[in-house]
Amino acid sequence: MSRDASPKSRAGRLSIIIPVLDEADTLEALLDDLQGLRHQGVELIVVDGGSRDGSGERAAPLVDRVLAAARGRAVQMNAGARVARGERLLFLHADTLLPPGADRLIAGALAGRHCWGRFDIQLAGRHPLLPVIATAMNLRSRLTGIATGDQALFMTREAFAAAGGFPEQPLMEDIEMSRRLKRRSSPACLRQRVVSSGRRWERQGAWATIRLMWRLRWRYWRGESPEHLAREYRHVR
Template sequence: MHSLPASSLAVIIPTLNEAGEIVACLRTLQPLRAAGTEVIVIDGSSQDDTVALAAPLATQVCVTEAGRARQMNAGARLSRARHLLFLHADTRLPPDADRRIAAALADRHHWGRFDSRLAGRHPLLPVIAAAMTLRSRLTGIATGDQALFMTREAFDAVGGFPDQPLMEDIEMSRRLKRLSRPACLRQRVVSSGRRWERHGAWRTIRLMWRLRWRYWRGASPEALAEAYRHVR
């Protein structure tokens, strides 16, 4: 992997078989890229056309071992930007995200996230998004759907994302909270509600709360990942 020239912000997108989403995601990032933001796609050895589709629209595309935490850490190592934003392929940023992030990280915060909206037809999606935002404000814990961002110094200070197969965003938030409370930006990212619509909203809510409860009680990420795969 070759290092990129230094910039203010890197958007790091971990992908795995995201051919259906990656072009739309990257097209929305072209204004940021034109303004100097690094757009880095870290693919976990997809079996579809994700890499080929991403290549013309990203600053750099790298293929590595699958695992979201490993992929995000690889993207951070590849970048030389002062600020890092970790974005899911099915999440869209609000306008002026780069300036909003820069302002938030200049104001006593080492890290932060956006409020969120879930796109889809299920009537529970607005309720789920509102609950996600409220929970995050009360606990200071953020999820990947909320587009976590942080300074390079904060990322390095906590050792990057923990190399675990599930709840890596929850554990990363725990570690970053030792540095500061998160900047909770009220501007919304828009994430796909496909997970809730595909597997059933109530079923997915119960599953995620059960897994989080077990995680807080000390269950290993490996055991939770295995339970998640079986239920899905």
């Protein structure tokens, strides 16, 4: 079957692009959850950045396409967008589950004045601060018009192209993409929640992670290079 799609068949279609790196166990649970959307015509694309745990092989039966790309979330998401057949694009982390009817919610959000948006987030885990962190993330995003990848960024293909795709930098690619998209419209901030893993806060300590991320974002806003910030982020992790 040809992978090409006519403009008519592309119109209104949603493509979900999932960048992965050694996420086999988490990814399989996500893809199982997405099969209902796939059966309704939503396209699923996994972009593997060089996994050693068989992520791509395990994903293959559950998606429309598995791509290999150079390591780096922005690079991988751009590679997926290039082959996506939909006119609406959703970029989803492998540890994040969508709310019911996500395809309809996105279609409604992009039908008016917004060309991009994101969901509210709920963090899954046992740490008592996770609900507080999620609430703060949602509020900050509404106030600033900046979204993070954890919140499942979505946009029209036209907006993605106009923004030049995700900046291929090692950190803060979601922040920079939000900046670019804000020039075209404010984000649609959907109150329906994605459920994302709180493992980062539980593994590294909630307060330590909060302090680290705020410090890195502040320095990024002040013009420090994402390459330098990424080296510090990897060292702390």
